[in-house]
Amino acid sequence: MIKRHIIFIYFVIQSECENTVMKIIRAEHLGMCFGVKDAIALAVETAKREPLTILGDLVHNETVLAELRAQGIRFEQNPTTVETQMVMITAHGASELVMNEARERGLNVLEATCPLVHAAHRSLKRLVAEGFHPVIIGKRNHVEVRGMTEDLDEFDVVLDEADVANLRERKQFGIISQTTQPIEKVRRLVELIRRRFPNSEVRFIDTVCQPTKQRQSAAVELAQKCDAVIVIGGAHSNNTHELVKTCSQFCMHVHHVQTADDLREEWFHADDTVGITAGTSTPDAVIEAVEQKLSVFSIRTDKPINTKEEILCKHG
């Protein structure tokens, strides 16, 4: 009897090929706000008629600034160095002190101050007129905060718990905030001031602007459902930095880029859901360029995703 050993070696190599495509989603609210758009439009229109200097950075975005410079618009930080007759105040606003200095030098002052920054200035004036000690929640050296504080004799600027701990007791505190601070942080600091000074009257006027609130809450929603988030905005843009911080609370992979050139393919996996958001000074064209580059990354070559090997032995 011939015992036959038949050995079948049977390999089943199943290669299912699939195109895994990265999903790209935009935040519901992102990018340039109406205040910045209007200021840019006013600058461009004015520069067509006469030479123009903008006092301070119109926006904290190098792409936009380079385009404006290319149209002959100049930028100066101080009225003393302005060489054109017309000088423009940015959407961030300026103090009466600075604007009067410019007028006294014989310059024509064109205000592109955002109406929501004007509203914050008015709220602050009202609090001071009613005897409250002014406290501004924001960054001490930010152009908008300087515009709010330069006309005041006495004030405090707070940005964190340590600043609140350094406040001295007053009978009445009148609090507003820089328009681009996250509202949750602002409310937390107001509450901290109330608890630290239970015998003081603390009045808070919410001056965080609606576009900032919308971008912040849309960023939270976005970060919660994404594997990676790209935040687009200038290196010195306060609200862009705040968006990065907010997204980082809900997503482990958050990258801040200024333009599409900063994107790195190794940040992403083929099956990632990638979210895009952008600060209030980021132009639409920059957002579109980032989205386009991401969609190029998202197209992967076919690759096997399931390989099985089976060996069957038969004894006869």
Ligand code: SF4
């Ligand atoms: Fe106005 Fe808000 Fe835009 Fe500032 S961020 S320019 S306050 S809309």
